[in-house]
Amino acid sequence: MVNGEDFKVFAEYYDKFYLERKDYKKEAKIVKKIIEELESKKTLTLLDVGCGTGEHLKYLSSDFRCKGLDINNRMIEIAKSKVPEAKFKIANMIDFRFKDRFDVIICLFGSIGYVQNFPNLKKTIKNYYRHLNDSGLVIVEPWVFKKDFKKGHMSLDTYVDDELKFVRMARSRISTSTWLIFMHYLVGKNQRIEYFTEVHKMLAVNNSDYVKALKLSRFKDIGYLTENLWDSCRGLFVARK
Ligand SMILES: C[S@@+](CC[C@H](N)C(=O)[O-])C[C@H]1O[C@@H](n2cnc3c(N)ncnc32)[C@H](O)[C@@H]1O
Structure with missing residues (x-):
């Protein structure tokens, strides 16, 4: 069952642990560059799914109107305290329903991996599609391939x-x-x-499974960038509604 229990202890120590391992500022800059290359519109709305402690949003919130979603309530508390200008919601990426639609949805550092299985991956990607504006972009940093x-x-x-x-x-x-x-x-x-x-x-799936899930949800211009945000060799999927 997907219930957000995975981080029940680690959430408290997450920032101490990762802030000395990951350069979130640099990662956010790469994400921003990708978006700017693909989007000409000025004020864009952005949803960070599985936003964790809000580190990417901290650097993206000056350029985008941001919202963060995470299933773990401690993660959201920490993120809120760091990025007061963004909106946050505790929700499950598989079945969340928001009224708002976004120009960009990002899901980074393998957060999507926590949906556990391929049927849930299909539901999640479909849900991203539902929450995008027409021709909106999705950027997913996958979990390590099987x-x-x-x-x-x-x-x-x-x-x-x-x-x-x-x-x-x-x-x-x-x-x-x-x-x-x-x-x-x-x-x-x-x-x-x-x-x-x-x-x-x-999730224990391969590159082609992500592409399949994106295609099934009718995403277009599906691409896989080998550019790594971190040293974990996961690349990035980018697609358009
Ligand atoms: C590896 S962390 C990544 C957090 C953040 N994106 C980062 O780059 O540091 C994975 C995050 O996904 C969240 N998560 C796991 N399952 C989820 C679900 N079903 N819906 C929403 N968030 C989920 C976890 O609570 C955790 O914050």
Whole structure:
């Protein structure tokens, strides 16, 4: 079931962890450039789906009229505090229904992967189509493709400052069409060390499945840019309503 439980612990530490790993300002600049190359209209509305803590919106909100959507209420709280000029909603990307329509919908850093399976991917992409203005753009940074799954791989990442020591270890397996990531966290602060786990249930599909979902929703000009926002080699899908 898709319920936003995946980040129930990690949401609190997300920014500490990723702000020293990802250059959101640079990523937002690349996204802005792509949009500007494809759109001549001046004041554009933009929806960031799976916006997390709002880091991309922080840099996009001076150029676009922005809204962020995320299923995790802590993520949205953090995003709101950082980007007061944007609007935010707690919602599920698979079946959200907004009255407003957007010129651009972005869904970055593999957020779309959390829809777990291909039928949900089709519903989600159809929902993006529904929420776009005519000839609006969708930009999706996919989750890692199934073909790139590394059997037996185990990751270890840490974050350390004076108040917090944070360790994340993860291993993955693919069960039928879902990519399961078993996250183990050690959080050390205030003289205590706590242990948490989360299971992230992700899509296990390939490039052609995203294209298929976009085509089924009647998107046009479907392209796959190999330009990476981060070093995770995921590229970007861009398409037009
Ligand atoms: C890897 S984070 C990416 C966040 C942000 N886009 C970034 O670049 O940092 C994935 C985000 O997707 C959100 N998410 C997961 N499933 C979702 C769903 N079904 N609908 C909306 N958001 C979802 C999570 O809560 C999380 O904030």
